[in-house]
Amino acid sequence: xxxxxxxxxxxxxxxxxxxxxxxxxxxxxxxxxxxxxxxxxxxxxxxxxxxxxxxxxxxxxxxxxxxxxxxxxxxxxxxxxxxxxxxxxxxxxxxxxxxxxxxxxxxxxxxxxxxxxxxxxxxxxxxxxxxxxxxxxxxxxxxxxxxxxxxxxxxxxxxxxxxxxxxxxxxxxxxxxxxxxxxxxxxxxxxxxxxxxxxxxx
Amino acid sequence: xxxxxxxxxxxxxxxxxxxxxxxxxxxxxxxxxxxxxxxxxxxxxxxxxxxxxxxxxxxxxxxxxxxxxxxxxxxxxxxxxxxxxxxxxxxxxxxxxxxxxxxxxxxxxxxxxxxxxxxxxxxxxxxxxxxxxxxxxxxxxxxxxxxxxxxxxxxxxxxxxxxxxxxxxxxxxxxxxxxxxxxxxxxxxxxxxxxxxxxxxxxxx
Numbered sequence: 235x236x237x238x239x240x241x242x243x244x245x246x247x248x249x250x251x252x253x254x255x256x257x258x259x260x261x262x263x264x265x266x267x268x269x270x271x272x273x274x275x276x277x278x279x280x281x282x283x284x285x286x287x288x289x290x291x292x293x294x295x296x297x298x299x300x301x302x303x304x305x306x307x308x309x310x311x312x313x314x315x316x317x318x319x320x321x322x323x324x325x326x327x328x329x330x331x332x333x334x335x336x337x338x339x340x341x342x343x344x345x346x347x348x349x350x351x352x353x354x355x356x357x358x359x360x361x362x363x364x365x366x367x368x369x370x371x372x373x374x375x376x377x378x379x380x381x382x383x384x385x386x387x388x389x390x391x392x393x394x395x396x397x398x399x400x401x402x403x404x405x406x407x408x409x410x411x412x413x414x415x416x417x418x419x420x421x422x423x424x425x426x427x428x429x430x431x432x433x434x435x436x
Numbered sequence: 437x438x439x440x441x442x443x444x445x446x447x448x449x450x451x452x453x454x455x456x457x458x459x460x461x462x463x464x465x466x467x468x469x470x471x472x473x474x475x476x477x478x479x480x481x482x483x484x485x486x487x488x489x490x491x492x493x494x495x496x497x498x499x500x501x502x503x504x505x506x507x508x509x510x511x512x513x514x515x516x517x518x519x520x521x522x523x524x525x526x527x528x529x530x531x532x533x534x535x536x537x538x539x540x541x542x543x544x545x546x547x548x549x550x551x552x553x554x555x556x557x558x559x560x561x562x563x564x565x566x567x568x569x570x571x572x573x574x575x576x577x578x579x580x581x582x583x584x585x586x587x588x589x590x591x592x593x594x595x596x597x598x599x600x601x602x603x604x605x606x607x608x609x610x611x612x613x614x615x616x617x618x619x620x621x622x623x624x625x626x627x628x629x630x631x632x633x634x635x636x637x638x639x640x641x
Contacts, residue, residue: 254621256469260549263465315525318543319517326510358547365540410636415629418465422625429620 238379241372245383247431251359252391253424255366258359262392263417265350272396275350276389280382282332282354283363286325287381290364291374293324321364326355359388395421469624470541471582475598478586480534482579484523484542486572489551492516493571497559512555513546520545550578585627593618 251257258279265275297303298320300312333351336344354360363384367377398420407416471481495515496503503511524542527535535542545551554574559567590596592615595603603612617623 256465256621256624257544259465259469315521318521318524318546319514322513322517322546326513356547356549356552358544361547362540362544365543369539408633411629411633415632415636418625418632419629422622422629425625426617426622429622 238375241376242379242383245380246387246390247428250387250391250425250428251362251384252388253421253428255362257362258357258388261353261357262388262395262421263414265353266392266395266399266417269393269396269400271350272392273389274346275353276392277346278350278354279357279359279388280385282325282329282351282360283381283385283388284378285332285381286328286360287363287367288374288378289328290321290324291367291372291377293320294368295374317365317368322355322361325360325364329355359384391424394424398424465628469585469621469628471538472586472589472624472627473593473619474537474590475583475586477534477537478582479579480527480531481538481541482575482582484527485545485548485550485578486575487523488516488519488545489554489575489578490568490571491519492551492555493559493567494564496555497562497564497567500560503560508556508560512552516551516555517546550574581628581631584631585624588627589618589623593623 245251249255252259252262261275266272294317296305298313298317300314301309303309303311303313329351333344336351363381367380372380395417399417402416402420411419471477492512492515496512499511499515520543523545524535527538527542554571558570562570587597590598591602595601595608595614615623618627
């Protein structure tokens with residue numbers, strides 16, 4: 235139990251997938267102009283990570299890992315090299331299914347998330363979380379917690395960035411630094427602030 | 437026809453300077469930041485990306501008249517993922533320690549917007565030869581920023597270049613210290629921000 239809590243806190247704060255591992259920067263910089271859309275995209279990322287990370291865990295451990303195909307009578311098969319192509323296909327498929335399900339059952343949620351869902355397929359945070367999950371040898375339970383935790387961490391980063399960007403509009407930024415330059419330096423300062431959490435252990 | 441008027445020349449100079457994928461179009465920064473603590477990993481990463489983007493451009497351009505428009509994204513992803521697997525397996529076989537340091541970031545070339553973007557905007561509309569050149573040029577444009585950031589991060593952060601000590605021992609004895617910030621994540625963000633600032637200022641004149 236302790237380890238689940240510590241994986242969650244670690245993936246939200248210390249090992250924040252955006253600020254410590256730089257994943258999902260493209261949509262982070264493109265969408266962080268407006269607080270409302272940033273919150274929508276953040277929510278969608280939490281949702282998709284919560285589903286894709288455990289599903290990819292199952293796929294990896296029952297199809298791809300060395301010896302995983304023993305149940306099919308192929309104990310020597312090692313299909314690890316297929317993990318990249320299978321993971322991205324799973325993510326694209328799940329995003330599509332999630333979009334259709336939400337559209338069918340919750341119109342309000344669809345209106346809030348709809349535009350962002352297709353963008354998420356190419357968000358490297360999603361594929362990155364699945365690959366880290368394999369590399370760090372998480373168990374099934376840990377992979378669920380890790381998926382939610384990194385989603386929450388990503389959402390936290392993009393929402394606070396959007397809030398800062400709205401204030402930045404009134405700031406007097408040097409000319410060459412306007413736009414992309416200042417937003418990435420701001421992200422750097424945020425990353426520095428998040429590093430303060432690294433002393434905390436549970 | 438002068439050299440500077442050919443379409444290939446325009447494609448190359450555009451990718452390297454006027455519309456550099458990282459500093460102008462803000463594409464593919466994810467990996468650019470993570471692998472730039474050392475020059476060696478940055479170099480390997482750039483080479484892997486050049487390989488993937490050049491050959492994905494080439495193969496998609498060859499197939500461009502056969503790919504149905506509705507499913508082009510999934511075809512592009514399949515081509516790119518196959519090339520990334522080739523690069524990843526190659527690194528694991530021949531440069532195992534570098535591949536361990538790059539960890540998941542080689543795999544993440546699949547979701548690197550540069551590769552996808554070039555396939556979508558350039559290779560779908562241009563003949564194979566020119567697409568291949570465009571891919572190489574964009575890869576080099578990406579690599580040049582990566583190497584620039586890595587140069588300063590490794591020099592200031594650990595006083596080395598390509599793993600060799602360049603800042604002499606006497607400096608340390610007289611009180612010089614490595615800049616710890618550069619090795620950490622915030623250093624990468626700030627370094628790339630300063631690079632963009634420099635480029636915007638230079639390009640304006």
